[in-house]
Amino acid sequence: MPPAISLKTVTNNVGWSVLSKTSTFGLKFVTVPILARLLSPEEFGIVAVAQTVVLFLTMVGGAGLAAALIVERTEDEETIHSVFWTNLVIAIVMAAALYVFAEELSALMGAPGGGMVLQVLAFLIPIQLCGDVAYALLARRMAFDRDAFWSVLSESAGAIGAVVLALVGFGLWALVAQLFISATLRLLGLFMATGYRPRLAFSFARVLSLGRFSAGLMGSEVFNFITFQSPLIVISRILGIADAGAYSAANRFSSIPNQVVLAALMGVLFPTFSHMAEDxxxxxxxxxxxxxxxSLILAPMMFGLWAVAEPAMLVIFGERWAWAWPVLGLLALSKGILAPCSTFIPYLKGIGRSGVLWWVAVARAGIVTAAVAYGAVSGGLVTAMVWLCIANGLTLFFYSYAVFRADGRPFWRSFLILCRPMIIAFAMALATKVMLEMSGDAIGGPIMQLAVAGLFGAVLYAVMIVPLEWTLLKDLVQSIRRSRLAKA
Structure with missing residues (x-):
């Protein structure tokens, strides 16, 4: 049986997840700019497009079965083994198909000449899918401290390996090696952490019994994937591999805060909401x-990056990438707009509303893909990013409406309360951007501009948030105190 869910359990596991993501954040904060200075936009673009194909096949191959294990009431060994063997067989078939059709797929995705990269990355699919069952067991048991350790170790080894290989001249293969190093170490770590060992046991009926939940979840995951990855493919097809590389590098960096906060929270909140489904x-x-x-944490980080995007691009990526600063800023802005939606996916998954999750994902994928394509055709890369921000604004509204209506809650009151920290953060970022534009030359170079703007924005946000969100801050402090008392 999974452990009882209490405030102590949730906060402990969120803490471990945030710790692991913060550690990898620090590493990526250093290694992404180094790799950007050593590699070209074209090299980033080829690997990014190839990785998109592999990630999609990995997600489809899993078919949502491992996620279905998390919400099962008991740990049935035959069911667990059945899911593992199903995942493995599907992974091998998909890897073989990708290897055979790599050249055609690479050209179709707007990266001609990237077939060899796709063929190599095909071997990544079984490595990634074989770890899904072990991770599901950790999530069921709320054992995120063990997952945190192996996440930090695998991501660190992969990032360091990529930098070393790039320094000695391996080019784009340094990025490919990073993926293999991280995935292999994580697979080994998950098996060690859970003690899981596959056995020759299989029940087709038990796999089918998970199908109802996993089918709806799978559909939503496919369209969520399209939402996140379609801009890269659209840009690659319409604007070329160099623009796709610039988008990929800027997206990697601007996604770091999301990866720290959202990946940590979503991993913990899904099983948490699942255990609370009846309450x-x-x-x-x-x-x-x-x-x-x-929203309180993410919105100021993302809007703040939008405000300082121009000096940040120079300091972090160097002169060769300076032209892409509007891309970095608009990507950060688009992610900040979605800050209030951060918990919606694990919530709908956890309470079994896969149908709502599915149709929202379909609508979101269509809006984002159409908006970015229109922007790319009508005005180029920067215009495409502007339309991405518009699409995310529409997503925020309709996603919130779907979640509140699914739970029978009043929409406008709930929506405004949830968006309030985001609105405050945007006001702070806008004031910071205006200050920087008015006095940027007087402040000095880009490093000094970043330092002054960061201090100005932090102080302004604190001054604004304390009186306007006093109740939220008080509730948060009380929750932390209760957690500490529970530990004592």
Whole structure:
């Protein structure tokens, strides 16, 4: 049986997840700029497009079966082994197909000449899918401290390996090696952490029994993937591999705050909401508080990066990438707009609303893909990013409406409360951007501009957020105190 969910359990596991993501954040903060200075936009673009294909096949190959294990009431060994063997067989078939059709797929995705990269990355699919069952077991047991250790170790080894290989001249293969090093270490770590060992046991009926939940979840995951990856493919097809590389590098860096906060929270919140599924009021309070906290933390980081994008691009990526600073800024802005939506996916997954999750994902994928394509055709890369921001604004509204209506909650009051930290953060970032534009030359070079703007924005945000969100801050402090008392 999974452990009982309490405030102590949730906060402990969120803490471990945030710790692991913060550690990898620090490493990526250093290694992404180094790799950007050593590699060209074209090299980034080829690997990014190839990785997109592999990630899509990995997600489809899993078919949502491992996620279905998380919400099962008991750990049935035959079911667990059945899911493992199903994943492995599908992974081998997909890897073989990708290897054979690599050249054609690479050209179709706008990266001609990247067939060899795709063929090599095909071997990554079984490595990634074989770890899904072990991760599902850790999530069921809320054992995120063990997952945190292996996440930090695998990501660190991969990033360091990529930098070393890039320094000695391996080019884009340094990025490919990074993926293999991280995936292999993580696979070994998950098996060690869970003690799981596959056995020759299989039940087709038990795999089918997970199908109802996993089918709806799978559909939503496919369209969520399209939402996140379609801009890269659209840009590659319409604008070329160099623009796709610039988008990929800027997206990697601007996604770091999201990876720290969202990846940590989503991994913990999915099983948490699953255990609260029968307690409507309790799960709603948990959703509301976690969403507000996400906005409180993420929105100022993302909007702040938008405000300082021009000097940040020079300092972090160097002169060769300076032309792409509007791309970095607009990507950060687009991610900040979605800050209040951060907890919606694990919430809908956890309470079994895969149908709502599916149709929202379909609508979001269509809006984002169409908006970016229109922007790319009509005005180029920067215009495409502007339209991405517009699409995310529409997503924020309709996603919130779907979640609140699915739970029978009043829309406008809940929506405004959840968006309030984001609005405050945008006001702070706008004031910082205006200050920087008016006095940038007087401040000095880009490093000094970053330092002054960062201090100005932090102080301004604190001054604004304390009186306007006093109730939220007080609830958060009380939750932390209760957690500490529970530990004592």
């Amino acid at each position: 409507r009021e309790r799960r709603w309070r948990a959703l509301f508080l976690s969403t507000q906290v996400c």
